[in-house]
Amino acid sequence: MHKVCVAFLAAKCAAIIIQQQYRAYRVGKCMQATYLQTKNAAVVIQSAFRGMKVRNYLRKSHQAATVIQRLRWAVCTVQ
Secondary structure, eight states: OHHHHHHHHHHHHHHHHHHHHHHHHHHHHHHHHHHHHHHHHHHHHHHHHHHHHHHHHHHHHHHHHHHHHHHHHHHHHHO
């Protein structure tokens, strides 16, 4: 009877350890998925912000070039 009880307790402890490992694995996978989702969202926000900065820079550059050309033509026509 004692051997059966010891074998049962050993199997029970082994099952508990396996369950703990599996639960930790599932939590880790969930945390990894959450991290990747957050990381991808941050990348999308960063790329949108960089694109906005580049578009603003190009718009200002085009406006500056237009002003320079307008002034050049104004000077050329006056002379």
